Amino acid sequence: MNPTTPAAIEATGLSKAYGDKVVLDGIDLHVPRGTVFALLGPNGAGKTTTVQILSTLIRADGGEARVAGHGVAAAPQSVRAAIGVTGQFSAVDNLITGEENMALMADLHHLPRPEGRRICAELLERFDLSEAAKKPAATYSGGMRRRLDIAMTLVGSPEVIFLDEPTTGLDPRSRHTMWQIIRELVDGGVTVFLTTQYLEEADQLADRIAVLNGGRIVAEGTPDELKRLVPGGHVRLRFLDPAQLARAAQVWGAGLRDDEALTLQVPGDGSVHTLRALLDALDSACVDVDSLTVHTPDLDDVFFAVTDRPENEKVQAR
Ligand SMILES: Nc1ncnc2c1ncn2[C@@H]1O[C@H](COP(=O)(O)OP(=O)(O)OP(=O)(O)O)[C@@H](O)[C@H]1O
Numbered sequence: 001m002n003p004t005t006p007a008a009i010e011a012t013g014l015s016k017a018y019g020d021k022v023v024l025d026g027i028d029l030h031v032p033r034g035t036v037f038a039l040l041g042p043n044g045a046g047k048t049t050t051v052q053i054l055s056t057l058i059r060a061d062g063g064e065a066r067v068a069g070h071g072v073a074a075a076p077q078s079v080r081a082a083i084g085v086t087g088q089f090s091a092v093d094n095l096i097t098g099e100e101n102m103a104l105m106a107d108l109h110h111l112p113r114p115e116g117r118r119i120c121a122e123l124l125e126r127f128d129l130s131e132a133a134k135k136p137a138a139t140y141s142g143g144m145r146r147r148l149d150i151a152m153t154l155v156g157s158p159e160v161i162f163l164d165e166p167t168t169g170l171d172p173r174s175r176h177t178m179w180q181i182i183r184e185l186v187d188g189g190v191t192v193f194l195t196t197q198y199l200e201e202a203d204q205l206a207d208r209i210a211v212l213n214g215g216r217i218v219a220e221g222t223p224d225e226l227k228r229l230v231p232g233g234h235v236r237l238r239f240l241d242p243a244q245l246a247r248a249a250q251v252w253g254a255g256l257r258d259d260e261a262l263t264l265q266v267p268g269d270g271s272v273h274t275l276r277a278l279l280d281a282l283d284s285a286c287v288d289v290d291s292l293t294v295h296t297p298d299l300d301d302v303f304f305a306v307t308d309r310p311e312n313e314k315v316q317a318r
Pocket of ligand 1: 044
């Protein structure tokens with residue numbers, strides 16, 4: 001990253017409370033231009049609140065933020081001119097057609113009519129909505145509506161796009177289409193700030209991920225850095241009867257044992273070498289294994305590890 005290029009999003013010490021409830025307790029953010037940043041967190045962690053502050057919809061109680069080079073408090077109009085926001089509550093008007101929704105956005109951005117029409121037609125085509133363009137948005141599927149929402153956002157050629165849970169409720173195919181769209185946006189130089197509850201989504205898309213919990217960022221890093229925060233993988237062995245399980249548990253005192261599921265979880269990275277040693281040891285102890293599954297650490301493990309921590313304890317990813 002060129003240190004002279006200002007970041008797309010820069011925030012220090014952002015705080016926000018509703019009455020007694022502290023929602024954000026001093027969060028710092030740094031999102032370089034042309035990258036995807038994912039903000040993860042459990043329900044109610046403050047993800048939407050963060051997006052609302054950065055997109056000037058609400059004011060922070062404390063701290064500072066700059067988006068696309070403009071202060072959110074000092075120059076909200078300049079921030080708004082440089083960003084696009086698609087949220088859980090989309091801007092799509094269901095009563096009018098896709099094309100009319102797009103034309104409204106072109107008017108809002110004061111685009112001259114012919115240019116506006118051209119841009120809208122191009123975007124409808126790009127998001128595979130040309131055929132449905134003359135139908136009311138109420139007849140669109142969830143995936144089509146999200147695509148229309150993003151297409152509408154792009155009419156204003158934003159530098160930074162906030163996507164608040166862009167794929168919640170979409171089926172796997174529509175979710176993959178949306179991921180592809182997001183990748184193409186970034187290839188085109190846009191910065192994407194994404195909130196999601198889907199760890200796989202952050203893993204797939206984000207250059208950097210921050211996990212918000214209890215009003216603070218409790219972990220931050222690249223997906224790989226975050227995965228390194230949790231201990232290595234494990235192998236889960238399933239047995240046919242309690243006697244076999246008990247015998248195996250004697251071999252691995254340290255394993256995590258589930259008497260109901262008849263499983264024993266033992267540390268292991270799933271390499272052929274480890275698996276061979278494991279099976280040899282079971283053979284020597286005359287233990288029959290019904291099946292085994294290998295589990296390598298993923299973002300789920302990170303998420304549960306860092307959101308289980310006592311509040312305010314930040315884990316540094318390296
Ligand atoms: N206008 C408001 N008045 C009072 N409390 C609010 C308001 N807006 C948000 N909150 C509270 O702030 C907390 C954070 O909400 P926020 O919507 O930012 O969370 P989130 O991480 O986006 O959650 P979700 O994943 O469920 O969308 C919640 O406890 C919510 O109830």
